[in-house]
Every structure is written in structure tokens, then in C-alpha cells.
Amino acid sequence: MATATTDTPLKPAAFESDQEVRWCPGCGDYAILKGIQKTLAEVGAKTENTVFVSGIGCASRFPYYMSTYGFHTIHGRAPAFATGIKLANPELDVWVVSGDGDGLSIGGNHTLHALRRNVNLQICLFNNEIYGLTKGQYSPTSRQGTLSPSSPKGSVERPLSACSFALGVGARFVARTVDTMLKHLVPVLKRAYQHEGASFTEIFQNCIVFNDRAFSDFTDKSVAAERQVLVEHGKPLVFGKDNDKGLRIKPGTLHLEAVTLGQNGTTVDDLLVHNETDKALAQLLVAMEPPDMPVALGVIYCDPAPAYEAEVESRLEGASDGDIGELLRRGRTWEIGNR
Amino acid sequence: MATATTDTPLKPAAFESDQEVRWCPGCGDYAILKGIQKTLAEVGAKTENTVFVSGIGCASRFPYYMSTYGFHTIHGRAPAFATGIKLANPELDVWVVSGDGDGLSIGGNHTLHALRRNVNLQICLFNNEIYGLTKGQYSPTSRQGTLSPSSPKGSVERPLSACSFALGVGARFVARTVDTMLKHLVPVLKRAYQHEGASFTEIFQNCIVFNDRAFSDFTDKSVAAERQVLVEHGKPLVFGKDNDKGLRIKPGTLHLEAVTLGQNGTTVDDLLVHNETDKALAQLLVAMEPPDMPVALGVIYCDPAPAYEAEVESRLEGASDGDIGELLRRGRTWEIGNR
Amino acid sequence: MSANSPDDGGANEGAAGLNASRLARGKPRELRDATVIRFAGDSGDGIQLTGSQFAMESALAGSDVATYPDYPAEIRAPAGTTYGVSAFQVHFGSIDIRTSGDELDVLVAFNPAALKVNLQDLRIGGMVIVDESSFTDRNLKKADYESSPLDDNTLAPYQIIKLDVTRLTEEAVKEFGLSSKEARRSRNLWALGLMLWMYGRSRKATVEWLRQKFATKPEIADANIAALNAGHVFGETAEMPSDVVGYTVNAADVEPGLYRTVTGTDATAFGLVAGARAAGLGRIMFGSYPITPASPLLHAMAGLADYGVVTFQAEDEIAAICSAIGASYAGALGVTASSGAGVALKTEAAGLAVGAELPLIIVNAQRAGPSTGMPTKAEQADLLQALHGRHGDSPLVVIAGASPADCFDVAREAVRLATRYMTPVILMTDAYLMNAAEPWVIPDVEALPTFPVTFRTDPEGFHPFLRDPDTLARPWAIPGTPGLEHRIGGLERDYSTGNISYDAENHARMTEVRAVKIAEIAKDIPLQLPELGNDSGPLAVVGWGSTYGPIFQGVRRARDEGYDVAHIHLRYLSPFPRNLAELLGGYEKILVPEMNDGQLVSLLRSEYLIPGEPFTKVKGQPFKIAEIYEAIRFRMEK
Amino acid sequence: MSANSPDDGGANEGAAGLNASRLARGKPRELRDATVIRFAGDSGDGIQLTGSQFAMESALAGSDVATYPDYPAEIRAPAGTTYGVSAFQVHFGSIDIRTSGDELDVLVAFNPAALKVNLQDLRIGGMVIVDESSFTDRNLKKADYESSPLDDNTLAPYQIIKLDVTRLTEEAVKEFGLSSKEARRSRNLWALGLMLWMYGRSRKATVEWLRQKFATKPEIADANIAALNAGHVFGETAEMPSDVVGYTVNAADVEPGLYRTVTGTDATAFGLVAGARAAGLGRIMFGSYPITPASPLLHAMAGLADYGVVTFQAEDEIAAICSAIGASYAGALGVTASSGAGVALKTEAAGLAVGAELPLIIVNAQRAGPSTGMPTKAEQADLLQALHGRHGDSPLVVIAGASPADCFDVAREAVRLATRYMTPVILMTDAYLMNAAEPWVIPDVEALPTFPVTFRTDPEGFHPFLRDPDTLARPWAIPGTPGLEHRIGGLERDYSTGNISYDAENHARMTEVRAVKIAEIAKDIPLQLPELGNDSGPLAVVGWGSTYGPIFQGVRRARDEGYDVAHIHLRYLSPFPRNLAELLGGYEKILVPEMNDGQLVSLLRSEYLIPGEPFTKVKGQPFKIAEIYEAIRFRMEK
Ligand SMILES: Cc1ncc(C[n+]2csc(CCOP(=O)(O)OP(=O)(O)O)c2C)c(N)n1
Ligand SMILES: Cc1ncc(C[n+]2csc(CCOP(=O)(O)OP(=O)(O)O)c2C)c(N)n1
Numbered sequence A, B: 001m002a003t004a005t006t007d008t009p010l011k012p013a014a015f016e017s018d019q020e021v022r023w024c025p026g027c028g029d030y031a032i033l034k035g036i037q038k039t040l041a042e043v044g045a046k047t048e049n050t051v052f053v054s055g056i057g058c059a060s061r062f063p064y065y066m067s068t069y070g071f072h073t074i075h076g077r078a079p080a081f082a083t084g085i086k087l088a089n090p091e092l093d094v095w096v097v098s099g100d101g102d103g104l105s106i107g108g109n110h111t112l113h114a115l116r117r118n119v120n121l122q123i124c125l126f127n128n129e130i131y132g133l134t135k136g137q138y139s140p141t142s143r144q145g146t147l148s149p150s151s152p153k154g155s156v157e158r159p160l161s162a163c164s165f166a167l168g169v170g171a172r173f174v175a176r177t178v179d180t181m182l183k184h185l186v187p188v189l190k191r192a193y194q195h196e197g198a199s200f201t202e203i204f205q206n207c208i209v210f211n212d213r214a215f216s217d218f219t220d221k222s223v224a225a226e227r228q229v230l231v232e233h234g235k236p237l238v239f240g241k242d243n244d245k246g247l248r249i250k251p252g253t254l255h256l257e258a259v260t261l262g263q264n265g266t267t268v269d270d271l272l273v274h275n276e277t278d279k280a281l282a283q284l285l286v287a288m289e290p291p292d293m294p295v296a297l298g299v300i301y302c303d304p305a306p307a308y309e310a311e312v313e314s315r316l317e318g319a320s321d322g323d324i325g326e327l328l329r330r331g332r333t334w335e336i337g338n339r
Numbered sequence C, D: 001m002s003a004n005s006p007d008d009g010g011a012n013e014g015a016a017g018l019n020a021s022r023l024a025r026g027k028p029r030e031l032r033d034a035t036v037i038r039f040a041g042d043s044g045d046g047i048q049l050t051g052s053q054f055a056m057e058s059a060l061a062g063s064d065v066a067t068y069p070d071y072p073a074e075i076r077a078p079a080g081t082t083y084g085v086s087a088f089q090v091h092f093g094s095i096d097i098r099t100s101g102d103e104l105d106v107l108v109a110f111n112p113a114a115l116k117v118n119l120q121d122l123r124i125g126g127m128v129i130v131d132e133s134s135f136t137d138r139n140l141k142k143a144d145y146e147s148s149p150l151d152d153n154t155l156a157p158y159q160i161i162k163l164d165v166t167r168l169t170e171e172a173v174k175e176f177g178l179s180s181k182e183a184r185r186s187r188n189l190w191a192l193g194l195m196l197w198m199y200g201r202s203r204k205a206t207v208e209w210l211r212q213k214f215a216t217k218p219e220i221a222d223a224n225i226a227a228l229n230a231g232h233v234f235g236e237t238a239e240m241p242s243d244v245v246g247y248t249v250n251a252a253d254v255e256p257g258l259y260r261t262v263t264g265t266d267a268t269a270f271g272l273v274a275g276a277r278a279a280g281l282g283r284i285m286f287g288s289y290p291i292t293p294a295s296p297l298l299h300a301m302a303g304l305a306d307y308g309v310v311t312f313q314a315e316d317e318i319a320a321i322c323s324a325i326g327a328s329y330a331g332a333l334g335v336t337a338s339s340g341a342g343v344a345l346k347t348e349a350a351g352l353a354v355g356a357e358l359p360l361i362i363v364n365a366q367r368a369g370p371s372t373g374m375p376t377k378a379e380q381a382d383l384l385q386a387l388h389g390r391h392g393d394s395p396l397v398v399i400a401g402a403s404p405a406d407c408f409d410v411a412r413e414a415v416r417l418a419t420r421y422m423t424p425v426i427l428m429t430d431a432y433l434m435n436a437a438e439p440w441v442i443p444d445v446e447a448l449p450t451f452p453v454t455f456r457t458d459p460e461g462f463h464p465f466l467r468d469p470d471t472l473a474r475p476w477a478i479p480g481t482p483g484l485e486h487r488i489g490g491l492e493r494d495y496s497t498g499n500i501s502y503d504a505e506n507h508a509r510m511t512e513v514r515a516v517k518i519a520e521i522a523k524d525i526p527l528q529l530p531e532l533g534n535d536s537g538p539l540a541v542v543g544w545g546s547t548y549g550p551i552f553q554g555v556r557r558a559r560d561e562g563y564d565v566a567h568i569h570l571r572y573l574s575p576f577p578r579n580l581a582e583l584l585g586g587y588e589k590i591l592v593p594e595m596n597d598g599q600l601v602s603l604l605r606s607e608y609l610i611p612g613e614p615f616t617k618v619k620g621q622p623f624k625i626a627e628i629y630e631a632i633r634f635r636m637e638k
């Protein structure tokens, strides 16, 4: 994040561009668009200081719909453009919007290195587990066996876990939320915005046309409470319709288990308290999958370190207008007079 | 791995090519070359069935020095070439030799996806924490503050942990060894070879010219015993000159701690027994760093799953010589007679 | 015939329908040589199916046919918006048809947006058929029409037929008790029925197809068939405006044989498997990363597993081409396909394939650039990139498909050249070729010439850059072969050992042999002949790729009017045919129409120092026949 | 003068040395216009330092100088191997020197391998100085010499001086009690001392440099100085073979001014910072990924933080160029540099910069290709890639440096054009230019013309593709500016709003304006003038890039001998200078020497339909003056 100032904060609508939004009716991207506009309003961002950088894909159309600065670049490279922008002007608030293909397939290496370097960017990965814009091929996050135009007999590849990847490459902020959970998405993105350094937020996004209901197993109203644990730093890891379930360390192991409160005497005190600075915990949380375990949502890991561009600036030691004439004359020189 | 047959196994020397080895005198690559030749001999590999694929870098010169098939490709892309080779002929033993720049900087994404797909390759990453061939610039694994021609004031970037990365992206075999530890390197590479699916082996390699003694803090004879834990499946995690130290779970946490046997009553039974199928343990082991903790070496994680190319072949259901004439006539056709 | 028994219709039911209508309306059908019809509506309106079925019935009736689908750029734009309009164009006739047509004779518009977007292409006096009921204020607004074009005189220059297709359809399907929403879904079939009547076409194939498609939902099938028949009956009976007549389009006098329709995508896929078979290669490893308009080829190849195709959806285009090169190195046929940005990413690895001298096929389905450009639109602006878009002097083969069906032959030829000369081959197509369809006489693949490859097995005197004296190709020595173990790579290789060499003379020699190897392929490809016209004269129109159709027709029209003009169309761009200098030298003027800023013309000028004149169109659309014709007239009269 | 007090030497100590030696050896020095010396030995022998010090002393004595280092391909090959030989060539004289020289007059070889590799470049009758003691059987074997070239008649055609340099050095440094291993390390300085004597050069600068370098280890400094002086004394005293004389090379009549030496790398780095300063840009964001021979530019830029340079070592070349484009978008000057394979990887993103119309500088330090090729060798084979190596019609500016010092002006010009026209500029150099060095009159940067950029700030009537009527450039509107918020990208943009557009006419218009914008830059660059010769005549030799030196000298030699030949050297490759057609039209023949397969010549032929003749050399080495000269004579006499 950077210089958000709060004098007369703008309304969410102030972040809408004049361009007609052209995602498919019912696409999860609409909800995310609203959520991000709301987030910017709430943090008091300024349109002129905000830049949205994207690659190519349905998700990457995002910048056109924002009234801020926006750069719709090329497929998979948004983090590299964003890094250059920060190195040119660290004062800007730079968001990266990407898809599971853009950010994890062709762009996986740039996402990796932006996270490793800890460039102060908000990286939002809209994960619909499919290539939307190119009409529905399976992506690196698609479940094995996905039927798609390029996998008529079902995809063979094992899916990548976006958050395990991010933690593995050294991300210092990893969060997860859902397109339709506006009340959850906005606070999570505010945290991402306030985080110094690279933040990685995976947003489960429904592609109604090519991968509808990909996440319904844990997002449907009917099952959400039982299949989601909304993690909060310092709070016990409770879930369930009646908050009657929780997570604890399986005694004597390095693993988590889900327990039901009350059953053989387990109380809230037996539960693990979420510590967002605990990387080992974060790695276990992101690996949880239904039905046995709930899906962890929220700020799963946050352990700030100096941002890359800040350290770069500090290396510059200010002076950037050195005398070039003096530079050229430095070292061994000799005068040749007229003969 | 693939079709190693053991009739009259070849000697290590049989895997040497006629080309003069041209690494710098004292380069760690020499020892690795010997180690891999010994490994191939011990597993009974055949030169004609073995292919070494590399990118560009000092490490990537490797194939020229082997009497097997070899493809010295382009920078960072070796895993992609190797994947194509396996998809063309799954019977071949395919090794990928790469450097920390080749495999984790420009080639990070291909290493990532080869591991995720679980292509049956032996990926050996010679990590010297520097760009050797291009004369010593810092690499993605260089420690922060590394002085190099491209970082005269010390590098700013945080290093990537090769093994954390591999685990994060779903590798099913992750191991670590050291160039000069021939007795350790050979058995580890034999395990890698025998592993069905993608294996990832990080080999700490000393670049005597541009990054000498980068690993001396845990490889020097004087400190090795105290600074290394050689993990073995099913054996307690013991280390130290007199095997008097060990690792255990810090009670009530998801973390490891080093303890001294005998001290306040700790015995070997209190120590953690290495379980190479335990990913959580693997993630903690690869993250250990001296001086507080020893460096974990050996087969840190191994949890096999069907190899990518094997599953691809199974999807083919044999028949590949379908009648093309029949294919063209399939669907709606019509006859036009002479008029 | 009654709407309830369509199946008694048959191959010559068109004729039956004709008589029927003469009886019914007392008006004779008029004869037409060729006609262009475009169906247009929302993506949801089943436009593509309607169009293809009409094309199919026309083809079955013996017409020559060419079709072109025009999908909206957005995946699924909101209903009723101009950018959500989907269209399908059918050009059919008793003469030979080589383009999807310049101007529309008939436009069928299912809503105001469809009318708005497509009207400009309707010829003055052409017929426009609209579904009145969709011209609501809401839809008019979406299409930003101030007033309804049905009321003002927007449509004055045309023959307008307003029908409440929705109501008519609903009535037709009433008996099947569908919701009016479901009923509305059959509008397209009602309109199809009407058009089939208008051109005296059978409904047989369509009926069969519907029965098949809705095998599990017979009531839907019945409803659709009822709608189809109702549209047909509507035409037959007197309900149509009196000035509307039916037409007869006779069968075309086309080459006899067994036909099917193919898109350039189908034909390329078929050509690749047929080529691999002819080369005796058991496996094609098709490595690709999705991108418009190349993705359909990936999809097609993914369906050909039973013919020895393994597809690999790589993480990016670089991995895609590298996997293909690796596969070729290991003895399969490595193929990769992409477009625009994706092809740019392949240039480094393509250079390795040139240096390592491995077979490889790179299909470039060109789209409008630069950069992301207009992904769904056609262009030919990657030709110079194909020839020169690599670092260093790195010659390779470049060939181009001229029509959808031609892609079959070109793909086979790509396999022949890549394997015979151990070289990458770039096969140029474009968004138009890949999506357009035309009838194709199914070849007897068994009878086609073969060009078997032989993998090296003899260790005697082997080294990896030993050259065949005839072809200058190096041996294809694949891993798994005892005694041929060797190392190759991108560093310069010694001419006589294949080992790494930094020797100055050797580099010069290798650079030359790489160039000569490709240049000499000219001996192994056909002499260039004009498609039309004489081999010398005042003017030759020279083209390449998908401009074939319009150039051919434009030149023919000019020739019919007595202009002495020739059409020369290049399949081989690198190397050029060996007689090209001589051939082009025989014309006073050379005109080179291209869908780019003048790329082929620059090659011809540089190669032969002939004052070729560029004629460029960079609009993401094919040339119109008339544009070519006018360009010819203009140059020959002044 | 005594070996112990070298510092009394001075600017005119050369003369002193001269008298001294006349006294000592009774033989007068002979006069020489120009001489080429090459020092050669193991990488460990300090060859590069020896050579540069000799060059420096020569320059200080007023000679014109050109140098070229020749590093081994391997990082640190085993001692004594042929592929581990390092060399440094110095061409100096009283005439003007523009190349590092065709043939060697003197070869100083520290071991057999060095002799083996370099002897071929020594002219017949040239002098070869060897350290006998290194000609052991072991070393001879490593250099694969059957018998010692010192004993057989390998060296018969040359003037051979065998000295036991090792022993002589050891004696000289005895007093400082170094190990004989350390002592051996001073061999190079002993030899340097001898050569400085032979050409009547001072040792002052070298002594100062040694004192500085070993400030912390004075004993090492003393030993080295002693060795240096001993070599000098050795020459002065009678110990040399009687047929060996000293030489005098007078000061050259060069442009007066304050001088320094620069490599192409230095000059490019200086030009970029000077250019950014002239444009009023506070920051250069230099994004790069290491690759030979471009890495040294990354290293140089990394040292210029105090001059507004931020360097970003990206994960690959794609990220490097993308970061540079991002930086330009945000208002810094984005620059990226690479070579061969790395440049190929940048082509996709370069297309975006063309489409988005952002300033960008891409430095291509060309090396021998294709593919990995010969990474340390020079070539000019990426010219067509620079012009056409992107998908779609994507015009941009291409300019090239002609000599190391020229890179300063060219780099500044690149900044001017990139920022004034909002366009990517490809700056072509090569492995030779980047490493070669020459003296340079340090310009008064304050006095150089400026070309300040103005960022758009006025929201009134703003849209991102609004064009300046003069330059056709769009406004540079950077994030952080209130009221100018806008979105850009790679999709085609509407001419009059900048919004995404798939409109056919608009695409044609935008394609044209992108082309015209670049073409019109021809109005803003100098007319092309011949470097030498008349602006019409029987023959013009046309070149670009690093072939400048040999072409210039070859043409001059021919002209001195009365041939009416001109030298035309192009800095601007896209667009070409506006008078080029006319100028070239004035010559009967056009000869185009290039270090590639004939790329510029193909552009000239295509552009102007002139029968330019290629003269190619693809050996990873610069042309020799004699090669150019012979080519001219051959064409003018036949
Ligand atoms: C270099 C390049 N390769 C391929 C493409 C085609 N392409 C555009 S978007 C896309 C993937 C989209 O998937 P994702 O990133 O998940 O975004 P989504 O559309 O699902 O939001 C692809 C393959 C391209 N535009 N550029
Ligand atoms: C596309 C491309 N970019 C850059 C290079 C230059 N290059 C060759 S090797 C290398 C990095 C070498 O480092 P590493 O992979 O760690 O191997 P090492 O030499 O240390 O063994 C680089 C940057 C290249 N050859 N190709």
C-alpha cells in the first residue's frame, strides 16, 4: 500500500469508469468489481494515485471498469509491469488483477518473483479454475478429470494450490476469500491494501459459463457454515452452523484435526488460536479441503518485512542528480593540446 | 525412472563422454559429475536409454560430459523439453540438470509445472547461489546483501528456498545433498532415480570462482556434524558429532526444536522419527537454517503418485493407428456424381 | 406436403417444394446463380446452428458453398447488445464459390442489434427479414436506435419482410406444451424453415439432425421440427408479401466425389495426422497453449488420440514449442500452434530448432496485431516475422494455406518438408481460414503419396551433423538407439564432428549450409504456375494465404470482362519456387494484395528487384471480390 | 635512469628513454606510424591489465589508440589450454586509428597455447616474444604441439625473441622475498616494461596505478614495479639480440581536448544518463537479465545510482522489458538490454510498447547466432529481427552505434527519439563494440542540446491517444496526475477516444498512423552524408554498426590509391534518412559489407530497388581493413 489520504474519501461509485462492463451476465467478476470499489472507498484511496495492472483474461479486463489509472498488459506479465511501475514511482498504489491461467500458468514465474522480492503490490488472483476468455480449457487449478475442449477425456494434471504456492515461494501475506462474500472480501482486501510488501489474495470466482458451481461444495448457503472456517488472528479456529466445531493440533503430530465442541469433553480452550504469523499453521490451513476439513478463508498468513522498492530506494542514498560531467572525467584522463 | 535393466551393469567410467571437461579447476560440478556417473552405474542404467536435458549455465554443460544422449537446450526451458521427450517416448530415463538461475529464475515456471504435473523426470538443481556462466551476478537463491557485479551495494532480494518452492508447488519427491558428499549424493540420487514421477534434488554446489565457500557454514568438516541432520525414513532425527542432538516437536506447537540428548532427561524416544511421507514435517525440515538449527539433507519428502506421462498413456487407450480414411468420412457427407 | 410428415421429403424434395409452391402461390421460382445469406442475432439465438444447417442443406442439394461464422468478441455479452451479436454467413450457388461473399442478398435479423450491426453489408435492394416482436423499445435502446428502423426509412433501400416470428413459432409449437421461453428458442428453426422454402431446399438433414440431437428429449425435437415445418409452410402458402418469390439455385457443376465440409481447423488437423501417417511416424506430440484463433486446432487434435496424437496443454507458448522440439528430438513429430503474441514467444526456441536441425511444425493462425490487437479478426501481418523474426541468420521453411480445404494439403506438405530436411516449418493460416468452411472432396488417404522417414541406426561413421548429400539434412538419430548416443544443443557445432565449435571458418560454413539446405528445397517443390491467366502479360495479381478466394474471383471477373490479368498464388514463401523470378519477370505490372502493410511485396522487391506494387487492406477482414476487381480495372485502364 | 627511480620519468620520458637507449645500445630508434601488439597468455597471467596499461601509456604519450580484449569462452579454463587463452590487442599510432588492427606486428606469448592460438594473426616478418621457461613438455602437450615451435621452424617466418621471462622476473623481485609463485605473477609487468621500452613509452601511469592498486600491500607494489623496471632496463641495456631496435611512435595529430578511453559499454551507459538528463527525466529504470555480451552494461548502470539510475535484475528477459515498459508508463525512462536469445524473448512485449505507444529503449548487444550460437563473438544478424521480429505491423525506431565512443551519441539520440515520439527505440550494438575501447574527447555535457519532455497535466480535452499534430506522438500522461486517469493496453484503440475498438476502419487508420509516425521521424534526423568520398560515383560502400572502422579505413586506403569510392555509414535503420534514395541513386554500384547473411542490403533493395551487392562475413569477427580494401579493388578493376 502507499499514500492513501483520507480527506473527503470518495464513494465506491467514484471508482467506476465510463466503460460498459462486458463480463457474461452472472459472472463472479461483477461482485469482485463492486467489492474492490467499496474497498478503495473505505481505505480512502485516490483515483489518480491508484493503478490497476492486469494481464489477459476475463479477470484482466478489470482495469477498464475502474476510474483509476489502468494498464491492461500482456498475458501473464502483470507483476513485472507492476514492479517497474513501483520502481519508477513508489508512491503509487499498485494493484495486480490476474486469473488462474494468467497468474499461475503463463505468469507463474512472475507471480513467484514478485512475491519473493516482496514488491509492495496487491496481487488479486481471480481463481475460477478455468480459462474463461479462451472459452473453457482447463487451467493449472482445475481439478483432475476436468472435461474441457482441450481435455475431452478429462484433464490429467494435478491442480496447483495457489496459496501453498504463494507460501512456498516466500509470500508474506496470503489471504483467501470468495467473490460473492462481499462482507468478507472487503475487509480482507483492506488488510491486503494496508500490508507493506506484496500481498497475495486468492478470490474464488465463479465462471458461470465454463465452470459453473466449481466452488459450490463449500460456498453454497446450505453448506457454507460447515465447510468454511473464517480465520481471524488471535481468535480460536471455530466453524459450523452453531460454531460447534473447531480445529486443533492432532496431539503429538504436526497436523490439524476438526473436532466437535462438547464431544468427549472438548471445549473452545482445546482449539487452536489462529496466529497469522505462524507459517507452519498457514501451510496446514491452506491445505485443508472438504469434505473432511473446512476451507480456510480470511487472512491466513501475514508476517511483514521491508518492501522491495523501499529497500531499493534506501540503497540509492538519495542523490540521483550527480554531476555527469564529473562522472565522465572520473578516472584516468589526459589533455591533448593543439599542435 | 524407467527401464534400467541390470544385465552386466556398466562401470561409472562407461558414462564419461570423449569431451574434455571444461569447468573451472576446483568447481563443485566435477564431483557431481562423478557422483551421477556412479549412480547410473549402480542402478544399471543404459547409455542408449538415458537422456540428459539441460538449459544454459555452467551446470547445464553437464550433458556434454556424459556418454548418454544429451540435449543442451535453451536457458530455463529444460523441463519443457524433457516433458516433450517423455510424451514422445515414456521408456526413456530422462534427467534434467539445471542451475539456480536456469531452474529457478528464468525457468522457475517450467520447474514448477513439471513438478506439479509429476512428469517422471529426475530434476537435479545445482545450486551455487550465483550465476556462474555469466560471471557472478547474484541469483534468486543468493543471500540478501550479496555483493556482485549487478549488486555493487549488496543484493536487495530475499532468496528463494528451492525445496520450500518445490513442496509448495506439489512436488512428490524432494531431496537435498552436497557436491562433495559423494557417499550421501549417490544414494540420494538412486532414490530419485527409482522414484516414479518427478523428483527434485537440490545439490549445494560450490562455485569456487564467484561464490566460494557459500555453504561452508554447514559443509566444512569442522562444523558439518553439528550443522547437518541426515534424514532417513523411519529413523529418529539425530545429529551432532556424537549423535547427541536431535529434533523433536516443540510441545503444543507445530514447530521443531533441537534438543541435546541426556539434557533434562531427553532420550532418543522423545525425538521425532523421520517420516518422508509427512509433508508438514518436510516443510519444517527444509526451512531449518544454521546456526540455530541444522540443515536437513537426504530424502526429505517422498510420497509417490501416478506419473503424468503414465496417466496420459492410459487416456490413449492403446489404439493410435485409427483408420484416417474412416475419420475423414465420419459425420455428414454427401456424394456428387458426374453430371 | 404436410408439416407433419417432413420425412417423406428427400434428396430431390427441393424440386418437390418448388412444384408445391408454384401450385400454392401461382408464382414461378426465379433462378439464381449464387446467393449470400446472413443469419444474425444474439449468441443465445442458435445462429451458428441455423447457418450451418442451411449450408448443409444447400451442399446436400449440390450447391457449391462457403460459410463464415462471426462470433462476438465477448464470451457471452448481455442479450440485445450490438457487441453481443453473433452471425453466420452462407454463400452458395450453382457456380463455383470460393469466398463467403462480398455483399448480402438476404439478411435475417433476430433483433435490432443484429440489424444495426449487419445492415451495412446488405446490398441495395437486398432482402431483410426481421422478427418484429423483438423490436421493443428496450431492444431498440440497447442497439441505440433513436426510432425504430421498421418505422422510419432506414430500410427504404431494401426489400423488407417484417414477420412476428416469435408468435408464429409459439403457435407452431403450442401443441407440445412448452413454456413460451422454450418456444421462443425455436425461432431460429422457424426462420430456417422459411429460408429453406425460399431456396427450394430440403429439410431432411435438419430433421434427422434434430432427432439425433434431442434423442433424449423427443418433445423438444418434435417442437423444433414443427417450427421448422411451419416456417416452410408459411413460405409455401400465400401468407408472404406478393412481391416475394421463391428461388431455384441449381446444383453446381463441381468435381464428383464424396464430400464433407471442413474448416481450416479441421483440414489442418486431418492433414497433420495424414502427414504423420505418410511419414510412418506413430506419434504426433502436439504441444500448445490456448489462444484465439488457434485454440480450436488444439481442441481438434485433442480428439485425435486414436490416430496417434498426444496433446500437451503447456503452461505457456514457450513450454509448448520446447515440448514439441523435445518430442521431435525423441522421434515423434513435434507440432505447436499459436497466434500473435504466442508466436512471438516461440521465436527463441524456434531458433534452437534451426540450429539443432530438428523437424518441427509451427502453425501460426494469424490475427490482427500488433500486440493483443483484435484477437478474433484476420490479418496476414506475421509473414516477415515468420521469415526474419529470430535472432541470428536462421533460415527455415514457410508455407501458407490458401483455403480451408487447402490446409489439408499444406499440413501434409509441412510434415514432408520438416522430416525430409530436418527443419522447422512455419505453416501460416489466419483467423479467417481457421473458422471458414467449404465443401471438400474427401481424398483417398491410402492413395496419397507417402514419404517415410528413416531413423538412423547404424553407428558406423555416425556423427549428429553428418549430412545427406542430396538433402543436406542431418540424420534423425533418436534416444533409445544403441551406439548413436550423442549430444546436441544451441551452441555452434563443428561441421565435421558435431561437437561444439567456436571456430571462425566453421561458423561461416555452418551458416552457409543452413541457408543452402533451405534454399535447395526449391528443387523439391512444384514450379509456380498461375491459377488463372497467362504466364506473361500486362498484369499479375500475386497473393498468398487466405486472400486466395477473393483474388481468384476478382481476377476471374476481370478476365471475363476481357482484361488480360493473371492470378499467381504462393504456397511457398521460403524458399520461393525456383521459377518465380522468371515467371514474375514476364509481367509488366505486379500487384500484391495483402491483409497487412505490404510484407510479401517487400520480399519480392528485395529478392527479385521487381517494382511490385502493394495493395493493402488492414481491417481485420478479407478482401472483397469487388475490391480486387476494381483494383485490377483501375490499373489496367489508366 | 635507474630502475629504482622511475618516477622521474614523465610525459616526455619516452624521448628520454630514446636517448638513454641510443646511448646504451648505440642503435637509433626507428620511426613507426602505427603498430599492433597483442599480449596473450593464461587468464591467470594478467593479460588484460598488461594490455590496458600499455594502451594507456600510449594514449598518454599522445598516440591514437584502439584496443580489443579477447576473453576465453570458458570462465576459468585449466592453465595452459588453448581454450583458456586470454589476449589483449592494442593498435596505436601517430595516424588516426579506427580499428584494433588487421595483423599483428608484435605478439607477446606467455605460453605455448597462447602462441598456438595467436600466431596465425602475426604478419610475416612480425616479432614474437615468448617466455621460454613456459615451453615445458607438459605445456607443449596441452597446446598440442608435437615438437617445440621454438626448436622446429614453425617460427622461421618471424622475428623470434626467446627470453626466460620467468627467471628474469624472479631475479628482479628477489629482494622482496616473495614466493617464486608470487614472483611469477609479475611476469606480465616485466614484459610490459620491455614493450614500454621498445616503443619509448613512460612507465609513470603504470607505477602510479600499481601503487594505488596495492596500497595495502606495498611490498607487492614494489615487487611489481621492480619487475616493470627490470623489463625496461633489459631493453635499454645490450642484452637484447642485436637485430632488435627500439621504435618511436610520434604523437598523433588528434582533436585537442580532454581525453579518456571508453568501451562501447561505458559510452552507452554514459549516453543513457546524459540523455535522460537532457530530457529532464529524473529516473532511468534499467531492467535487465544477465547475458553475454550485454551484462557489462547492466553492471555499468548498477554503478550509476547517483545519476538517477535504478537497476532491476529481473527473473528473465520478459520481466526485464515489461518492468521497463511499466516504468516508462509511470514516468521514468524504461531501458532494457540483452542479446540474442534474450532479445527474442522481448519481442512480444516490444509489440505492446508499440501498440501502447510508450517510450522504451531496447539495447541489443548482438552476438553470433542462431540460437546460443557463439556467445562471446560479434555478429550483426539481428537487424531484420529488429525491424520485423514482432507479430503484426509494428513499426519502431532502429539505430546503431558505429564505434565505442559513438555509442554515447547514439544512446542520447535513442532517448530523444523515444521520448519525443513515444516509441520504442532499438539500439543496435554488438559484442565487438561493447568490449572494444578507444580514446574519447570528453564532451561538455552541459553544452549539449537538451530535449525536455513535458508530461501532460491538463485534463481539458484529454484522451490517451490524442496526437501531437507535429510528431503524431500521444501525450505522456503518468499515474499520479489528477484528472488524467485512463486505461491503456494491447487491444486496438479507438483513434478518437483511446477506448478499445474492433472497428475495421479504425484499425486501418491506427495501423497507418503508427507507421506514419515512425516514417515522419525522417524529417527530424540529419540528412545522410558520405563519411568519405563524393556523393556520387562508381562505387559506394554502405555499412552500419561496428563495421565502421574497417570500412572507413578500407575505403580510405583505396582512395589514397586513387579509387573513386565513397563510404556511407547508416546510424538510422528505421526510418532511413530522407535523402538516402537520392544519395544511393548517385552511385553506379553499391557494396554492403555486413557481419551477417546480407540483411541491410535486403532492406535497401526492397526499399529503393537498387541492385546493392552483399559482402558478408559471418565468422564472429570484425572485417579486416584489407578485406574491405580488396573487395573495393576487385570491384573497381574488373
Ligand atoms: C501470450 C498469450 N498467450 C495466450 C493468450 C490467450 N489467452 C488469453 S486469456 C487466457 C487465459 C485466461 O484464463 P485466466 O487467466 O484464468 O483468466 P479468466 O479468463 O479465467 O478470467 C489465454 C490463454 C494470450 N492472449 N496471450
Ligand atoms: C535467454 C537467455 N538469457 C540469458 C542467458 C545468459 N545466461 C546463461 S547461463 C545464465 C545463468 C547461469 O546461472 P545458473 O543457472 O545458476 O547456472 P550456473 O552457471 O551458476 O551453473 C544466464 C543468465 C542465456 N544464455 N539465454
Ligand code: SF4
Pocket: A022, A023, A024, A026, A027, A028, A029, A058, A059, A128, A132, A133, A206, A207, A208, A209, A210, C075, C076
Ligand atoms: S467466461 Fe466466465 S469468467 Fe469470463 S466473463 Fe464469462 S462467466 Fe466470467
Ligand code: SF4
Pocket: B022, B023, B024, B026, B027, B028, B029, B058, B059, B128, B132, B133, B206, B207, B208, B209, B210, D075, D076
Ligand atoms: S564459474 Fe563457478 S560454477 Fe562455473 S565452472 Fe567456474 S566454478 Fe564452476
Ligand SMILES: [Mg+2]
Pocket: A099, A100, A101, A126, A127, A128, A129, A130, A131, A132, A139
Ligand atoms: Mg480463470
Ligand SMILES: [Mg+2]
Pocket: B099, B100, B101, B126, B127, B128, B129, B130, B131, B132, B139
Ligand atoms: Mg548458479
